[in-house]
Every structure is written in C-alpha cells, then in structure tokens.
Amino acid sequence: MNIYGASGHGKVIIDLLHSRMLEIHQVLDDNPVITGIYDYPVVHEYTPEVLRRKTIVAIGDNKTRKKVVDNFPGTFYRGVSHATAVVDRTVEIGEGTVIMANAAVNADTIIGSHCILNTGCIVEHDCVLGNFAHISPGAVLAGGVKVGEGSHIGIGALVIPGKKIGKWCTIGAGAVIIEDVPDHSTVVGNPGKIIKILDKENE
C-alpha cells in the first residue's frame, strides 16, 4: 500500500501500519523539499507504482485531506485500525479511515471514509461519523452521537449522548458539548458555546 502525506500525521499512520505488519510500498507528498520519512524515500508524482496499489491519505487537516482525496486518480485502502485499538466487530469503517493506538469504538457505530480516530479517543456505541471527520486524541463521543462530514473534535473534548454535531464544525480542545451544534460552527468551553459560524462559501 501507499501513504500520501509525509508529515507528523504520516508518522503516526506508519506506526499503525507497522502494528498490523502491513507493507508500505510508496510514500507520496506534494512538497518537493520532503525527500524521506523514516527509512522510506518520498516520491512527488503519481508514478505507475503509486497508482497500482491502494493508498491511505495521511493528511491531518480535514479540508486538505478531502481536496487530495477528490483529486487523487488512484484507489484507496480499506479502513484500518492499530493493533492496540479496540473496535467492536459490528462497527462499519469506510475506506481510507484510520483508527489509532488505544482508541476504542463500540457496538454498531458507523464511520465514514477518510476519517481519523486519533490516539486514545473513545467513540461509544451507535455513533455515526461522516466522511473526513477527525476525532482528536483523548476526545470522547458518548453513545448515539452524530458527527457531520469534515468536522473536527478537538483534543480531550466530550460530547454527551445523542447530540448532533453538524458538517465542517470545529470543536475546541477540552470543550463539553451538551447541545446540538449547527453546520460550520466553532464551539469552545464547558458548556460549549459557539464563537463562530462560517459562511458555506468558506467551507
């Protein structure tokens, strides 16, 4: 398989793939200055070798990851979890999604494509995560929470049961979400308060 993205997030994905003993064939990055990551040389174009194998896009920023995915001419690897993650057998995981070390995902949760469930996050039973969502390290979604496409839940944030976070929202580090959050909002604090709602054009 290939990894597209040779930054810090790429390093964490390499660790995940090593934990599953999966072979990494090519690492790709748009930045010509980056020539290697660990022992892997980095290529900067869609070589036949890149297009022949399935790829995981290793870019932490949700909007950038979506842009890269939308323009990538190749195919994507299935969702994959770190060997130390605990993922219930009923969980559905979309392609390109990564579940990092020590994360826990409980029964009947549905996770879209190209999501990041970061180190040590907890996603409880019956949650639904849209494509390109990112649950940061240590964040906790209680049962039945919905997270819309492209939304980013900050480190250590908490969402109480059944709440709905819209599309392309940003939930600040340590926020406690006790009400539904409309699309494109930024929310911080305990209890969470909206500090910004972007126009759809700025999505």
Ligand SMILES: CC(C)(COP(=O)(O)OP(=O)(O)OC[C@H]1O[C@@H](n2cnc3c(N)ncnc32)[C@H](O)[C@@H]1OP(=O)(O)O)[C@@H](O)C(=O)NCCC(=O)NCCS
């Ligand atoms: C929420 C966040 C995105 C806001 O960033 P921003 O839009 O640049 O906002 P600012 O830093 O200008 O802060 C705006 C206000 O919100 C407050 N604020 C920002 N983040 C906050 C947080 N996490 N908790 C409480 N208040 C916060 C600021 O103090 C400021 O308050 P003021 O207007 O009274 O001075 C950012 O602070 C944050 O928490 N990011 C999460 C990062 C993260 O978890 N990354 C994970 C990587 S794996």
